[in-house]
Amino acid sequence: MSEVTKLGSQAKFKTPSKPSDFPGIAMASLPAQKFERTVALTVVIMPFLGFLAAIILFWGYALGPVELGLLIGMYAATIIGIGVGFHRHFSHRAFKTNRVVRVILAVLGSMAAQGPVLFWAAIHRRHHAYSDQSGDPHSPHLHGKGISGLLRGLWHAHTGWLFVHEVTDWTHYIPDLLRDTLLFKVNRLYFAWVFLGLLIPTVLGGILTGTWVGTLQGFLWGGLVRTFLVHHTTWSVNSITHVCGTHPFHSRDQSRNNFLIALLAFGEGWHNNHHAFPGSARHGLEWWQIDWNGCVIRILERIGLAWDVKVPTVRMLVESRRSR
Ligand SMILES: [Zn+2]
Numbered sequence: 001m002s003e004v005t006k007l008g009s010q011a012k013f014k015t016p017s018k019p020s021d022f023p024g025i026a027m028a029s030l031p032a033q034k035f036e037r038t039v040a041l042t043v044v045i046m047p048f049l050g051f052l053a054a055i056i057l058f059w060g061y062a063l064g065p066v067e068l069g070l071l072i073g074m075y076a077a078t079i080i081g082i083g084v085g086f087h088r089h090f091s092h093r094a095f096k097t098n099r100v101v102r103v104i105l106a107v108l109g110s111m112a113a114q115g116p117v118l119f120w121a122a123i124h125r126r127h128h129a130y131s132d133q134s135g136d137p138h139s140p141h142l143h144g145k146g147i148s149g150l151l152r153g154l155w156h157a158h159t160g161w162l163f164v165h166e167v168t169d170w171t172h173y174i175p176d177l178l179r180d181t182l183l184f185k186v187n188r189l190y191f192a193w194v195f196l197g198l199l200i201p202t203v204l205g206g207i208l209t210g211t212w213v214g215t216l217q218g219f220l221w222g223g224l225v226r227t228f229l230v231h232h233t234t235w236s237v238n239s240i241t242h243v244c245g246t247h248p249f250h251s252r253d254q255s256r257n258n259f260l261i262a263l264l265a266f267g268e269g270w271h272n273n274h275h276a277f278p279g280s281a282r283h284g285l286e287w288w289q290i291d292w293n294g295c296v297i298r299i300l301e302r303i304g305l306a307w308d309v310k311v312p313t314v315r316m317l318v319e320s321r322r323s324r
């Protein structure tokens with residue numbers, strides 16, 4: 001626990017006034033800005049258009065078992081890739097596993113089209129380093145007072161931060177991940193994994209229905225609609241669970257436990273639990289706190305594919321509650 005708790009509490013940095021003053025944060029050059037903004041815009045707009053197209057084209061048709069199966073199956077696979085892989089394993093080192101599982105988790109997470117694994121982990125570690133203070137890449141609390149400030153903050157935390165031209169220094173935040181040459185290769189093939197995430201449901205839709213309409217349905221529901229839903233679920237962890245919900249544990253930020261987001265994000269919505277114990281492989285810390293990603297890690301542990309699984313002790317839970 002102690003090793004990874006550090007990743008969530010790098011609060012030793014001062015709170016400077018502009019991004020260039022922050023350790024590990026710089027401003028992007030103009031060409032880099034342009035390229036990144038174009039990619040971000042495409043990644044935000046395309047799944048949204050796919051979602052609209054699916055609704056308009058198939059309005060009035062009941063979703064068949066194939067489309068529904070592809071939507072749910074791809075949703076589960078990619079949200080596990082993000083939650084178990086990108087978040088709990090790569091960003092927080094909450095458990096150890098072998099190289100094959102690492103690659104599988106990195107590929108599944110990449111198929112969610114939220115950026116390559118190294119980008120995701122660096123941004124996320126920075127979020128924990130500065131959470132809800134200047135320097136946090138996606139806090140909803142730094143955008144003015146009152147309702148309008150909160151709404152601006154929620155937009156920034158949810159999607160707007162993708163278009164900000166700050167660059168997170170990987171050597172500062174993820175030196176451990178940069179040393180993994182295999183992970184670096186997976187990271188470089190990011191766009192191929194995004195494409196694979198669209199190809200799999202498209203091909204399965206065609207094979208399982210034997211029709212071109214089924215192929216299109218697979219692409220839309222298992223590909224674009226699924227990406228749209230996974231995006232907004234993950235981004236809700238950045239926005240909603242820093243505003244709405246309960247705060248049972250001590251943490252120096254505005255993180256909240258939110259039942260609905262936890263349900264949709266397979267456990268990531270127990271966000272106050274997570275900020276209090278960032279190194280924990282389990283985010284659901286009560287028996288009733290559903291945490292599917294935690295269950296996946298438990299299954300991996302049972303079959304010998306995960307070890308050194310970190311969880312807070314009862315004493316840590318009691319002390320954190322007391323000092324709240
Ligand atoms: Zn957070």
Ligand SMILES: [Zn+2]
Nearest residue numbers: 124128274278
């Ligand atoms: Zn985290």
